[in-house]
Amino acid sequence: MIGFVAWRLLQAIPLLIGVSLIGFGLMHLAPGGPLAVYTLNPTIQAQDIERIKIIFGLDQPVHVQYVKWATGIFSGNWGYTFFGGRPVLDVILERLPATLLLMGSALSVAIVLGLSIGVLGAVKRYSVFDVLATTGALFALSFPTFWFGLMAIFVFAIELRWLPSGGMWELGEEGNILSLLRHLVLPTMVLALVITATWSRYSRSAFLEVMQQDFMRTARAKGVPPAARLMRHAFPNAAKPLIALLGVELPFLFSGALVTETIFGWPGMGRLFVDALNMKEYPILMGMMMFTAIFVIIGNLLADLAIAAIDPRVRLR
Amino acid sequence: MSAAASLPDETGAAAAEAPLLSVRDLTLHIPVPPHVLRAVDGVSFDLRRGETLGLVGESGSGKTLTALMLMRLLEPPLAALPRGEVRLDGADLMTLDEKRMSALRGRTISMVFQEPMTSLNPVMTVGRQIAEPLVRHLGLSSREAAARAEEMLRLVHIPDPARVARAYPHLLSGGMRQRAMIAIALACRPAVLVADEPTTALDVTVQAQILELLAELQREMGSAILLITHDLAVIAETAHRVAVMYAGRIVEEAPVAALFAAPRHPYTRGLLASIPKIERVPAPTLPEIPGMVPGAGDRPRGCAFMPRCARAVSGCAAEPPPLAETDRGHRVACWNPAHG
Secondary structure, eight states: OHHHHHHHHHHHHHHHHHHHHHHHHHHHHSTTOTTHHHHTOTTSOHHHHHHHHHHHTTTSOHHHHHHHHHHHHHHTOOOBOTTTOOBHHHHHHHHHHHHHHHHHHHHHHHHHHHHHHHHHHHHTTTSHHHHHHHHHHHHHHHSOHHHHHHHHIIIIIIISOOSOSSSSSOTTOTTOHHHHHHHHHHHHHHHHHHHHHHHHHHHHHHHHHHHTSHHHHHHHHTTOOHHHIIIIIIHHHHHHHHHHHHHHHHHHHHHOOHHHHHHTTOOSHHHHHHHHHHTTOHHHHHHHHHHHHHHHHHHHHHHHHHHHHHOTTOOOO | OHHHHHSSOHHHHHHHSOOSEEEEEEEEEEEETTEEEEEEEEEEEEEOTTOEEEEEOOTTSSHHHHHHHHHTOOOTTGGGOOEEEEEETTEEGGGSOHHHHHHHBTTTEEEEOSOTTTSSOTTSOHHHHHHHHHHHHHOOOHHHHHHHHHHHHHHTTOSSHHHHHHSOGGGSOHHHHHHHHHHHHHTTOOSEEEEESTTTTSOHHHHHHHHHHHHHHHHHHOOEEEEEESOHHHHHHHOSEEEEEETTEEEEEEEHHHHHHSOOSHHHHHHHHTSOOTTOSSOOOOOOOOSOOOOSSOOOSSOTTGGGOTTOOGGGGTSOOOOEEEETTEEEOOSSOOOO
16 A cells, blocks of 8 residues: 555656646736736836846746745745745745635535435435435535625625625634634635535435445345445445545645635635636746645545455455 | 044045144235235145255245245244244244244254355354254253264265365355255254255255155154245155145145146146246247246235136136135135046
8 A cells, every 4th residue: 555655646747747837837828927016016116027027037037936835836846926925835834824714614514414415315305304405405516606696795795794704803802713613604604605515416426326226235235224225335336436526636635615705805815726717827827736636636536545445345456 | 643644534544644834824025115015925845754845936036035924934024923823733923922932943944045156154164053943942062062063964965074064165166065064953853844945045966855854754754845946847756745836826736746746726827837847858938938927016816826827717807716625625816727
């Protein structure tokens, strides 16, 4: 297994280089260039911009810039922001806790809920519950997240006044857990809605497929009661596609949710990305791209390891 | 029982040996608009302690559905359709609630399935799969059950049972998996074993071993076996009595020797005639039964076999023939049965 992990991590290197090349190329192809924002600022003279270019190394040929940046990525120096000149990695890491909190709570709520709805739908196939759950999931998946976000703010924050409409704390209450939880509810709800829908669909079809297998009939034929058939026989077999889904969703835990964080003013990674995009903060955008790519690789690796752990037929190589 | 058997009056002996499993008028009519598919159409038979009854017929004759109905293993929407009576040791299985039926499955009545490759749970060790009914039905601790599971593997002649108990099914061959399935089914020493085509998916050499194993375990445990197969050779080798099914009905039932020596029903005669014999060289054209098994909608009102039958008489189309006793223990459903 250690050999497998080492091999997969080794494979990840060319993948990350590819991602960095494409990302870097796209950034340089984007119209306006990194310093376009400065040209709109009347207080900054042309020679200032030239000076800034030299400071950031933007006067050098593209391939030299890439090599400098890429070697920095692999050695832990992810570059500096255009505005303020702060280390990119610091900027990213200081946004991480907020995103981990929001995505963590949304994912756990959604997985528990989605799994339960999916399993119940599979067990009681074509029942009223199943039809309602299926329709509901379709509804949740077809409407855009911003609509749910705005509706949630309208109903719970503006009309009912139960919950705050955005931010992480009330002013002056930073560090107050209760205030944090109150602010967490709406964005978690909105995020969890879509993830729950996905999970209920996936787990329903995974369980339906397993429950039609011959070995489930064997379990019934030897007198195993329904709950044990579900937990002991169906679950481990149905878990594989769900673990794969979990592996794909792990990066979201770290990269955040663009729309939801923006609507609710949640100071996480998603909003950092949107802000950086507006400010043309290329070092941050590229840093976040690499950051996400790393977690995509880790998520898939962990999923493969978990699947191999529950299914004896899967060999790691 | 021995006293009863020594009586000259044979009816006394028969009465003393009441059947263990008694199936009466078992019926499965599946509505397939605009027709009603008479998948199983009034099947009745008895199974005695320690006896093997072979249920033979071609694909679609209703053998497997009969087995699944006995076990009450039909899934919705079919689960609500079966009619008739299945008495096991006095209790009517058809009217038991699911919970009480579940307590009998694997303990009093067990089943071995046709497909050993897919009938075992791929992510559970063989040992745990055998131990499961022991824990559930006999209340053994998991350690006792594990020891018994190993013992069962030894009983079905699996080499190195300790190692196999810890193995996952994908490591075993088809024959080994079917042995493991038999170990699961017999773990609680059930009174009745339903074996649905247990050897069909296996190599011929392995088939013989599995049949031998079933016979051996039957002698040891005294279980009654309902052996379902399309293969008359399997019946000849293993069964004491045979029931031949055609289009959802039993058309002939007799002790094995009597059936093979003097088949009465034209369908049985056709089946027996179509078995290739090795000594005839060069082989003549193998006789076959003309026509096809009738489908759901176009089953005749009278005898279902009539359209293919060479012995059909005018009365055959009017009414299906009842299963009537011709000789002792030999019953046939035919308006014009053959003799000798």
